[in-house]
Amino acid sequence: MEPLQLxxxxxxxxGDVPDGLDEDRLVGMMRLMLLGRxxxxxxxxxxxxxxLGTYAPLSGQEAASVGSSFAMDPDVDHLVPxxxxxxxxxxxxxxxxxxxxxxxxxxxxAELPEHRRLYPQQVALAAHAxxxxxxxxxxxxxxxxxxxxxxxxxxxxxxxxxxxxxxLAGVTGAPVIFVIQNNGWxxxxxxxxxxxxxxxxRADGVGIAGERVDGNDVLAMxxxxxxARARALDGGGATLIEAVTYRLGAHTTxxxxxxxxxxxxxxxxxxxxxxxxxxxxxxxxGLWDEAREEAAVAWIDETxxxxxxxxxxxxxxxxxxxxxxxxxDEPPRLARQRAEYLAALGGGA
Amino acid sequence: xxxxxSTSRAINAAMRVxxxxxxxxxxxGEDIGVYGGAFGVTDGLxxxxxxxxxxxxxxxxxxxxxxxxxxxxxxMRPVIEMQFSDFVVNxxxxxxxxxxxxxxxxxxxxxxxxxxxxxxxxxTGAAEQHSQSLEAWFAHVPGLKVVAPSTPQxxxxxxxxxxNDPDPVVLVExxxxxxxxxxxxxxxxxxxxxxxxxxxxxRRTGGDLTIVSYSRGxxxxxxxxEALAADGVEATVLDLRSLxxxxxxxxxxxxTATGRLLVTHEAPGPVGVGAEVVAGVVGSEAFDHLLVPPxxxxxxxxxxxxxxxxxxxxxxxxxxxxxxxxRLMAEDD
Ligand SMILES: Cc1ncc(C[n+]2csc(CCOP(=O)(O)OP(=O)(O)O)c2C)c(N)n1
Ligand SMILES: [Mg+2]
Numbered sequence: 161m162e163p164l165q166l167x168x169x170x171x172x173x174x175g176d177v178p179d180g181l182d183e184d185r186l187v188g189m190m191r192l193m194l195l196g197r198x199x200x201x202x203x204x205x206x207x208x209x210x211x212l213g214t215y216a217p218l219s220g221q222e223a224a225s226v227g228s229s230f231a232m233d234p235d236v237d238h239l240v241p242x243x244x245x246x247x248x249x250x251x252x253x254x255x256x257x258x259x260x261x262x263x264x265x266x267x268x269x270a271e272l273p274e275h276r277r278l279y280p281q282q283v284a285l286a287a288h289a290x291x292x293x294x295x296x297x298x299x300x301x302x303x304x305x306x307x308x309x310x311x312x313x314x315x316x317x318x319x320x321x322x323x324x325x326x327x328l329a330g331v332t333g334a335p336v337i338f339v340i341q342n343n344g345w346x347x348x349x350x351x352x353x354x355x356x357x358x359x360x361x362r363a364d365g366v367g368i369a370g371e372r373v374d375g376n377d378v379l380a381m382x383x384x385x386x387x388a389r390a391r392a393l394d395g396g397g398a399t400l401i402e403a404v405t406y407r408l409g410a411h412t413t414x415x416x417x418x419x420x421x422x423x424x425x426x427x428x429x430x431x432x433x434x435x436x437x438x439x440x441x442x443x444x445x446g447l448w449d450e451a452r453e454e455a456a457v458a459w460i461d462e463t464x465x466x467x468x469x470x471x472x473x474x475x476x477x478x479x480x481x482x483x484x485x486x487x488x489d490e491p492p493r494l495a496r497q498r499a500e501y502l503a504a505l506g507g508g509a
Numbered sequence: 510x511x512x513x514x515s516t517s518r519a520i521n522a523a524m525r526v527x528x529x530x531x532x533x534x535x536x537x538g539e540d541i542g543v544y545g546g547a548f549g550v551t552d553g554l555x556x557x558x559x560x561x562x563x564x565x566x567x568x569x570x571x572x573x574x575x576x577x578x579x580x581x582x583x584x585m586r587p588v589i590e591m592q593f594s595d596f597v598v599n600x601x602x603x604x605x606x607x608x609x610x611x612x613x614x615x616x617x618x619x620x621x622x623x624x625x626x627x628x629x630x631x632x633t634g635a636a637e638q639h640s641q642s643l644e645a646w647f648a649h650v651p652g653l654k655v656v657a658p659s660t661p662q663x664x665x666x667x668x669x670x671x672x673n674d675p676d677p678v679v680l681v682e683x684x685x686x687x688x689x690x691x692x693x694x695x696x697x698x699x700x701x702x703x704x705x706x707x708x709x710x711x712r713r714t715g716g717d718l719t720i721v722s723y724s725r726g727x728x729x730x731x732x733x734x735e736a737l738a739a740d741g742v743e744a745t746v747l748d749l750r751s752l753x754x755x756x757x758x759x760x761x762x763x764x765t766a767t768g769r770l771l772v773t774h775e776a777p778g779p780v781g782v783g784a785e786v787v788a789g790v791v792g793s794e795a796f797d798h799l800l801v802p803p804x805x806x807x808x809x810x811x812x813x814x815x816x817x818x819x820x821x822x823x824x825x826x827x828x829x830x831x832x833x834x835x836r837l838m839a840e841d842d
Contacts, residue, residue, distance in 0.1 A: 265815025265819075346539075349540060349567075419543065477818055494810050
């Protein structure tokens with residue numbers, strides 16, 4: 161199954177620019193992709209300085225994340241992400257400072273945008289895929305014209321949850337789009353130990369639409385997702401999009417990929433860098449140049465610096481915060497534990 | 510001859526002994542091959558025994574455990590690593606409805622000699638879904654055995670005993686213990702360890718109170734006992750080692766002598782192992798010797814928080830055990 165491609169690796173346009181992308185949005189995608197790449201560097205540096213907990217870099221997967229996100233409408237659609245979808249979450253309005261606080265475990269990092277169409281990044285693999293189907297089904301039952309997009313990895317796709325979520329989406333016709341980020345790895349386990357099949361073909365088995373897309377081609381990702389969204393809104397049901405991409409960095413800051421990633425394979429993957437490809441085309445189309453790149457970098461640095469200021473200003477974690485939100489309706493035993501704990505803190509030391 | 514090694518090395522050595530001796534033993538789990546496991550426990554085994562016996566699986570906890578049930582029934586000896594104990598939730602059907610019950614349901618005609626290793630516990634900054642202590646769930650299920658070593662030697666021996674055991678065994682491993690070192694006598698063969706050894710043992714003796722724990726809780730209890738000793742309070746510290754079956758004899762005997770019982774574990778209190786221990790003691794001849802009501806010092810009733818300070822406050826610390834012990838000592842005066 162040849163992946164859909166609109167931009168060749170050398171940046172040549174091999175199809176049409178998809179509908180729905182004016183110059184601003186074409187440039188906006190480039191800026192968000194660049195932000196992702198620089199965010200990785202900055203977040204890893206913060207983690208090394210002990211400011212952040214574990215961080216999962218997204219380098220290499222910018223196009224899959226950004227292209228699929230831009231094809232959705234964050235004003236009505238819902239995002240149900242795995243842990244490597246920082247860019248999709250920002251596109252849905254999550255402040256970067258909140259994201260950083262989340263990566264530190266600060267309770268304020270759990271605050272989601274008011275609109276409630278963005279769900280927390282999922283770390284229990286594929287556990288969110290059934291949620292996405294349920295959400296989409298709920299939207300349909302309430303008669304809302306909106307769709308759900310749910311990202312997860314090639315590794316997560318092996319969970320029963322992933323299969324069951326897609327199958328139920330097929331049966332219910334729920335307006336949900338599953339984007340499987342096939343980045344070649346699940347920590348140290350390469351794709352051929354994860355599955356011997358073509359991921360996109362699983363769609364046939366559960367009766368939903370399936371597309372295999374070059375995940376390093378932001379235009380192709382955009383086009384496929386836009387089609388899937390139109391199908392979902394028009395009652396055509398769910399879609400599985402397999403984004404064929406590559407994880408250029410470590411699994412997380414706790415990982416050392418040199419233990420298991422072949423250096424030549426990584427070098428080869430770098431030649432398909434999604435940023436380089438899109439920048440080349442965008443420059444040729446007269447929409448990008450050095451000045452724009454510099455402006456984008458300045459904006460990114462300011463955005464990240466501002467986020468770090470928000471992060472620093474959040475202050476220490478309230479010592480009793482672990483008792484918050486255990487229940488919506490707090491039972492007396494927990495209330496007692498909280499009171500005793502805070503009293504002991506006050507009285508102690 | 511004993512040599513000093515970490516708990517993870519001791520478990521690794523046990524797997525090596527078992528695999529070298531018994532071709533039916535094989536390992537399966539996520540990232541256990543080249544990577545050597547998320548906590549390095551299977552390090553080096555791929556090179557020694559090959560990819561067929563050290564199997565990196567797809568990320569499908571349900572099938573990993575379900576496959577192990579099938580393989581065990583057909584005479585293999587699977588040793589399964591859950592990457593984090595928390596992911597066993599995805600494998601509850603094969604474990605609880607199948608592994609635990611098939612011997613019974615098939616009238617004794619099949620056995621399920623599988624081992625499920627569960628790296629659990631908090632204190633590593635791994636947050637809600639990667640830090641739980643779920644042992645009480647399994648100890649609650651007829652048909653399962655549950656062991657929870659606190660020392661490298663016990664981790665080594667309990668794994669060998671579990672592999673030898675004809676029944677499914679859940680091995681509770683605390684992630685913070687992997688680096689803890691101690692003397693280990695590496696066994697020469699599976700037969701050297703008899704499962705019957707895994708009863709409750711004293712780690713320290715003292716006449717003033719009895720502190721009961723297991724897994725990492727023993728280290729907390731021992732540190733607390735040292736702090737108490739500085740005040741002239743001498744505690745016995747008992748290590749349960751096996752949670753099902755549970756060997757309460759030594760606990761009852763000790764409480765009969767000391768009159769005071771404190772149970773501590775990292776798992777939350779309600780319906781936990783501590784409740785079982787207290788109920789067993791209160792219902793025994795030790796009841797008449799109790800000077801004060803038994804107490805439990807357990808993890809709090811909230812999910813494990815990500816923020817370091819909150820995580821620490823959720824897990825029972827040495828000072829919490831010391832404070833509870835001092836209250837116990839004060840009460841009967
Ligand atoms: C249910 C469950 N099993 C195992 C893990 C441990 N784990 C975390 S990330 C990961 C690899 C996931 O790979 P993939 O889904 O391909 O996503 P990627 O990291 O490549 O983006 C594993 C095994 C987990 N978090 N949840
Ligand atoms: Mg992957």
